[in-house]
Each structure stands twice: as C-alpha cells, then as structure tokens.
Amino acid sequence: MLDDLDRRILRQWQADPTLTPAELAERCGMTPARVQRRQMRMMDTGAVKGVRAVIDWQALGYSVEVSLRVTLDKTVAVAFDEFLKAAHDVPEVVEIQTFLGRVDVRLSVIAQDMGHYQRVYRTRVLTLPHIADIEPLMHVARIKSDERLPI
Template sequence: MLDDLDRRILRHMQVDPAISIPDLADRLSLTTSRLTRRIEKLETLGIVRGQRAVIDWQALGYAVEVSLRVTLDKTNPRAFDDFIAAARDIPEVIEIQTFLGRVDVRLSVIALDMPHYQQIYRTRILSLPHIADIEALMHVARIKSEETLPI
C-alpha cells in the first residue's frame, strides 16, 4: 500500500511535524506539487489524520496524573455509552480507553495537585453512571511516551 517515498514522507513528518511543504519537498528532492499530492493521498487513505500541537500539561501546572481502571455494571445495556458520554464532559479526563476483560474502561485524569484531584474524583468521577468498581493508580514516572512509528 505504501511505497518508499510515502514512508520517507511519513518519517520526515513524524520527526518534524511543523516543517513547511516547501522545506520538506527540498529535503525529499520533490516538487511542492508532487509532495502535496502525496500528502493528500495519505490523508485520503486515512494514514495522515492531520497535524496537532502537543502541549505539555505539566508545563501548565498539572502535577498529578492518575489512571482509573473502571468496571461497569454491565446489567444495564447502556452502561458503556452513558459512562463514556459523561466521562467525555470532564475536562481533566485526557484519555478514555475501553477494554475486554475484568476492567472495562481506563481513564487518564490530570489535576493541578492532590486537593484538586480529590475534588475532581469526589464531585465528577464518582458521579459517573454505572460504576461497579474503580481502582486508582497514581502515575509516578513516564518512562517512554513515543508516538513515532517505525516506518
């Protein structure tokens, strides 16, 4: 599906996502129109979904990260849909993942400090619908956080 040129384009875009089209075209020895067509093709195929800014939430003062493993009351057929819809409305929930197994959902929650986390937990998290069990894991260190793919 991807040829060598597509892979080279993707590698460069991963390393320097803010690179301009003309600069990337120069690095790849392509014309800007050919590079633009290739990038548009990668977008059409759903391989490139756009560019975004990666913001360091710790630099903004968020010092606490907690991973919550949630088991839902699956006797309610709307448990997943209701829970996820409500969890999306909590700004401090920065990631929601669903699983098959004992744990149904994992939430990543950030907070400014422990009192802020306790306030979020007590007023927002515990009011989420259909929770049967919840386990909190306090984040200590991020050893590897890489979004670059081995292309």
C-alpha cells in the same frame, strides 16, 4: 497503500511536523508539489489523521496524572454507552480507553495538585454512571510517550 516515497515523507514529517512541503521535499529528494500532493492524499485517505500541537500539561500547572481502571455494572444494557458519554464530558479526563477483560475502561485524569484531583474524583468521577469498581493508579514517571510509528 503507502509506497516507499510516502514512507519517506512520513518519517520526516513525524520527526518534525512543522516542516513545510518545500522543506520536506528537500529532505525527501522530491519536488514540493509532489510532496504536497502526497500529503493531501494521505490525509484524504485517513492514513494521516491530522497534525496537532502536543501540550505539556505540567508547563500549564497540571502536576498530577492518575489512571483510573474502571469496571462497569454489566447488568445494565446501556451502562457502557452512558458511562463513556458522561466521562467524555469531564474536562480533566484527557484520555479514555476501552478494554476486553476484567477492566472495561481506563481514564487518564489530570489535575493541578492532589486537592484538585480529590475534588475532580469525588464530584465528577465517582458520579459517573454504572461504576461497579474503580482502581486509581498514580503516575510517577512517563518513561516513553511517542506516537511515531517505525515507518
């Protein structure tokens, strides 16, 4: 379980993941060794899964993002597993979410432009197994994208 000191560390760490243990310690009013021990414990217990770089797709030339809401053929027992395995292998699929309800899966697909998206959609997405229905939703704007927790 996290205590108040862990939460203090996480608040600062979320705000700036590039901080060194010494910088975190200064901001949290702790020693660097204590901060580092707590960071390691939080990573070992799975409270912190890792620290990563967030890449701006548009800066790399990907200007199109489409959400695809997919309903699978539920008459096939292995449909879900086979679809997820195949979708995972499509490089342009950057996120896969599963749901309970009418929609089974949501894929987030990025592409350089509409021509690239059409090629990905026709040759890679529509060939995924066990699709019963698919509804594309074109992203217009991302209003909020924040993985920080209110700690």
